[in-house]
Amino acid sequence: MRNIVVVVFLLMFGKYAVAQNAIIPKVNQYTALQGTCVLNSRAVIDYQDASFQRSARLLKQALEKSSTASLPSAKITFVKDATVKGGEAYHLTVKPHEVVIAASSDTGVFYGAQTLIQLMMTQPGGIKACEIKDAPRFAYRGSMVDVSRHMFSVAFLKQYIDLLAFYKINTFHWHLTDDQGWRIEIKRYPQLQNVAAYRDQTIIGHKKESPHRFDGKRYGGYYTQEQVKEVIAYATERYVAVIPEIEMPGHASAALAAYPYLGCTGGPYKTAQFWGIFDDVFCAGNDSTFTFLENVLDEVIPLFPGQYIHIGGDECPKVRWNNCPKCKQRMQREHLADAHALQSYFVRRMEKFVNAKGKRLIGWDEIVEGGLTPNATVMAWNGDHIGIEAALQKHDVILSPESILYFDYYQSTSLQEPVAAAGYTYLKKVYDYEPIPANTPAEALPYIIGIQANTWSEYLSTPAHAQYMYYPRMLAFAEVAWQPVNSKDYNDFHRRWQAHKQVLTKLGVHYADVDDELxxxxxxxxxxxxxxxxxxxxxxxxxxxxxxxxxxxxxxxxxxxxxxxxxxxxxxxxxxxxxxxxxxxTMHKAIGKKVTLKNAPKGNYAADASVLVNGVRGSHRYNDGQWCGFSGDNMEAVIDFEKSQSIRQVKTSFLDYHWQRMWRPTEVQYFVSDDGQNFTPITGKVEETNLYHTQSFTPVKARYLKVILQNKGIVPPGEYGAGAKAWLMVDEIEVN
CATH class of the missing domain: 2.60.40 (Immunoglobulin-like)
Structure with a gap:
């Protein structure tokens, strides 16, 4: 029987079979021993410390699913060992007739048990004897689920927590409120359940499209406080801390719809029906705003036993505050220089309240605007450099860079991928992330407590789609968070990931299988x-x-x-x-020619200038690295043809997606030169579409072509993102 099982496993996994372990995250030390160990429901789990009971119970449940129940099982022993340094560290020894998990704490024993379960699931015919010594790199290893845009069932959240624990991720960040829905029951404020928890309809497709289309269907719901307690108890059983996020002062549309007096204008307001950032926020000049939020937290805090309360603090436009008499009075009375300082006042006031309740405050990195609050933990999403700066000010920091650890980004550039938020975050990009580069100041290191992956749910309308975005990128993240620096090996990780495809399938997870694409x-x-x-x-x-x-x-x-x-x-x-x-x-005369840019592209669109003349037009998803993006700046490009050429037409492509703050150029100019110093303007017949500007003219001979595209500059009033810098997105410059 045993040989049959091993043969079946070899057929399933081919070269990824039992000769190599497939543990994720990779353990610190693995030493192969002689022999094979069989574990099944007949195993006896022995422990002396009562705190190990949870791990024993969960391990027993896993053993019940073993396919080798007809064979004798080895004995499993949990040992409390103070010499194993670190609360999450463990030593695991697997011998033919005995398994020992030693740790200084119950958490360490639990993680040793998770490793043992992984060995069982990836080596079903019997575990190769081994000795493992293991401990995490970061104390904080988190993952955020947004239930405001699309809500997921308690059953889904429990499975999600199971997988966090399985891959040694120890924190579940539960994003519970936002513009599009309030998802936690607050008994003192019933309109949060009756109004804020629902929106009249939901946008169809991507928000960049104009005009927006809607499904016409009311959407919403919320978790009762009993359901919240159920989820937290389930997570606690699996050593996963749960952090609630109650957004403030921005992302407040749903709450304002329920209680309009909390806004600067008094409304009326509606729970948002599409995705984005909205000008209507909690009024910082109104004392009733703070009374409301403190009352809300008075119900939230007792539900969550962990040390942290997340208040958001991100993407708070100052439009309403700058025009609100009450906010102006607050700024004058508190001697605040501007609306950014008012935001700092807001966060400081809420932090004082949270601290008085015995909790610590976390906020997104915008909480540094106007001056950082005294004890706050910063979750840096706009760039690791912001986190490093906060760490140098002796604030705890969690690194969560959008361009790498946002799993609502596309994981393939194939146009067959389902609609996602933006960007391109492929599996290897996640795996290659190094949170603390070698040049990080030493004095910042003690304050960088961990990293977190985030998955916003705007475009994740089903559980299957959500899982598709989480996995396997969550496995790569788990290894980055756990493994020591300079110990990663993507090829080895990829081998182990192949084995875990079968594991996730067995667990009923709809993972993405796109990392092997061409x-x-x-x-x-x-x-x-x-x-x-x-x-x-x-x-x-x-x-x-x-x-x-x-x-x-x-x-x-x-x-x-x-x-x-x-x-x-x-x-x-x-x-x-x-x-x-x-x-x-699309082949043309400028292919491969040298391009010099006056202003450098920025942000996620900092592509090399060569993409402007490589014959490839960027896709409408602008995530393929083909777009140069200029934030508030003009694009001025000079193309050197190396020798004089006859040209008669120039075609420039750009994006015009106002809901993404991407605006077409306000003016397009072309110039030619023979010496690269003295340029002459060229004019001719112009044809324009939403995505192209084509200018045809009487043929001219020149070595250099200068292209100047005027940026919109500042997004005008009444438009999405008014007052912010507009993006000028440019791709291929075709020359014929």
């Missing part, structure tokens, strides 16, 4: 021209590509000589894996 890299080679290199992480694959009706086997980068489409597929042993790769190319 990836195309476009580069210009001076001697060969425009090149397309194809790759994937699949072993023993065969790649075939088709262009201009001809299909070939891929062996080296493809030279692109004319406009058209390239499609490619990959097969292993005759079976096609994943989606077809597709890339369009």
């Amino acid at each position: 990836i195309g890299k476009v580069q210009y080679n001076p001697s060969k021209g425009l090149q397309l290199a194809l790759s994937s992480s699949l072993d023993n694959k065969t790649i075939q590509y088709t262009t201009h009706g001809i299909t070939k086997k891929y062996s080296s980068p493809i030279t692109i000589t004319k406009s058209g489409e390239v499609t490619a597929t990959q097969t292993v042993n005759g079976k096609t894996f994943h989606r077809t790769y597709t890339q369009q190319f």
